[in-house]
Amino acid sequence: MYGRAIEFPESCKWINVERPLTLADLKGYVVLLDFWTYCCINCIHVIPDLKWLEKKYEDSPFVVIGVHSAKFENEHDERNIRAAVQRYEIQHPVVIDNDYFLWERYVIRAWPSYVLIGPDGKILSKTSGEGKREYLSHEISKALEEGKRKGVLSQKRIPVKLELSKSESNLSFPGKIAFGDGENLFISDTNNNRILLTELSTPFVAKAIDQIGSGQSGLEDGSFENARLNKPQGIVYSNGRLYVADTENHALRIADMNQRYLSTLSGDGFQDYDWNYNGDASKARLNSPWDLQTDGRFLYIAMAGMHQIWRLDLENNTISAFAGSGIENVEDGQLKDANFAQPSGLFLDRNSLYVADSEVSGIRFIDLEAGTVQTVAGSGLFSFGYVDGILKRSLFQHPIGIHGEGRFLYVADTYNHAIRKIDLGIRRVETVIKNLREGTCTLDGDKCSNLGLFEPNDVKFHKGLLYIADTNNHLIRVFDGRELKELVIESQEKRI
Secondary structure, eight states, rough: OOOOOOOOOOOOEEEEEOOOOOOHHHHTSSEEEEOOTTTTTTHHHHHHHHHHHHHHHHTSSEHHHHHHHHHSSGGGOOHHHHHHHTTOOOOOOOOOOOTTHHHHHTTOOOOEEEEEEEETEEEEEEOOOOOOOHHHHHHHHHHHHHHHHHOOOSSSOOBBBBOOOOSSOSSOOOOEEEEOSSSSSEEEEEEGTEEEEEEEEEEEEEEEEEESSSSSSBOOEETTTTBBBSSOEEEEEETTTEEOOOOOOOOEEEETTTEEEEEEEOOOOOOOOOOEEEGGGGGGOOOEEEEEEESSSSSEEEEETTTTEEETTTTEEEEEEEEEOOOOOOOOOOTTTOOSEEEEEEETTEEEEEEEEEGGEEEEETTTTTTTEEEEOOOTEEEEEEEEEEEEGGOSSSOOOOEEEETTTEEEEEGGEEEEEEEETTEEEEEEEEEOOOSSSOOOTGGOOOOOOSSOOOOEEETTEEEEEEGGGGGEEEESSEEEEEEEOOTTTTOO
């Protein structure tokens, strides 16, 4: 029905293999091609499904091969793709389809998409989107049974060699940061499944004084030592409590800093798509909450997986979809009529809520009094780049973090490896820090200023300085207006 599998171009680079694979290597294997791009929330959502399939069929001649066909310019860089493979702990071969050769030959139209290939090299089925675990499992099982009946299954080994993250830092892909009382700085140490509490002794040195979460992945309430998180992102502090976007648990957590106890506000570990939910927060199912802000009464949530902003009433423990229809796009208007696209960063300034709207490379503004959404920058899902100057002509590339001070907004322009500043008074954009990527993304001797930013995911203005979650460098950075330095975190032996 679909013809035969396409040979991998010799020019393609590979990740997680000893050498590039060919169709000859895959003869006798059932192969699932997963077409993905690492910015895409839907592609992130299906990674657990792929891991589940790999586990289920680990004793069979079955292999998943990721085909990375980039959306953003930044996603064409092999270093960035390798970092994404490490960040999402992908353990199957990945081929980099930068020229879209495989994308076009297999007639792919969306991320994620799947092509199932039989042990004889024939294409058996194609599908796309989330929620295909059971369908794919059924098709894989059928293909393996047929291959066994025909006696064509292979016993040879696929030459897999995993890419392991190498870092001199104790942090692992830190996603977000937040300031608390005094000089307390919280760090969402995402891939270590914990929140680190530090205290600044100088602007450039912090001492680790506590840790929320055991470091083991899971969804468990309890003491800070025993509780479990799963790839936490956004955090915000208010009145002795730290609110946590427990992203891959699809949950909201609350840490009582006095009692040293972590509990669950909303979400049960299962992803859902109820774009109109309005009810008891403890009964709600969420979808990749990515960032948080609070005014003390309401907790605002960037619900990246549903392309919406949600709001939790902390007084009566109800939660609801607050802004956005759930359609992935950029559209202004009344709260429920507007469209967002994977909102990933929030900044609340009295009655103004600013949103880093990642997939449209935009900055959005919610007027909480008027109940309207406006676009500050950005114009479409495929409109991105790097342009300073007049605000309406500016371009960003997949920004994930945002903060503000006075009339200025500071943006972690993630895929441009930059920190940008928006002057809302004169409606202009300028670059504060830019990594030209002219060198290596590893520590260079003792001078951390030689290390450029590598997909920064967050930025916070604090006492005249910028604190940055330099995510792919596994660091927190500090910029004093002249020099970019590493925040040195002095560990306590019991905690780190």
